Amino acid sequence: MSGQAEHELLAALRGFVADIGALEPPPAGAPVAHLEITTGIDRAGLDLTGPVAEALVRALREYHDPRDNGRCEHCGGRRLDTHLICADCRRPNGVFGRLVMERAARHAAHGEPDTDL
Numbered sequence: 074m075s076g077q078a079e080h081e082l083l084a085a086l087r088g089f090v091a092d093i094g095a096l097e098p099p100p101a102g103a104p105v106a107h108l109e110i111t112t113g114i115d116r117a118g119l120d121l122t123g124p125v126a127e128a129l130v131r132a133l134r135e136y137h138d139p140r141d142n143g144r145c146e147h148c149g150g151r152r153l154d155t156h157l158i159c160a161d162c163r164r165p166n167g168v169f170g171r172l173v174m175e176r177a178a179r180h181a182a183h184g185e186p187d188t189d190l
């Protein structure tokens with residue numbers, strides 16, 4: 074992790090806890106969790122009240138990585154590229170993958186090279 078990314082991580086966590094905590098009516102609730110995080114350049118200890126902890130859980134569960142194109146139906150791998158080709162088993166996935174594999178099988182059955190792939 075680069076130094077900039079480490080600063081951003083800690084700043085984002087501190088900002089999240091402060092922003093969500095500011096929405097709670099006073100007095101602030103007692104912490105339900107304490108989050109310690111250490112990077113190569115800094116460390117933070119953050120007390121999480123119930124609403125902050127719940128908001129953090131929701132934020133983490135709702136995050137969708139733009140690189141996440143689903144799970145390979147052949148090997149279960151999680152690394153499908155934007156063309157839905159699995160980086161682990163190199164097979165195309167989904168309906169597109171089935172069409173490609175059927176076409177390749179037809180070519181192979183007729184002794185034709187599968188140059189269309």
Ligand SMILES: [Zn+2]
Nearest residue numbers: 145148159162
């Ligand atoms: Zn796969």
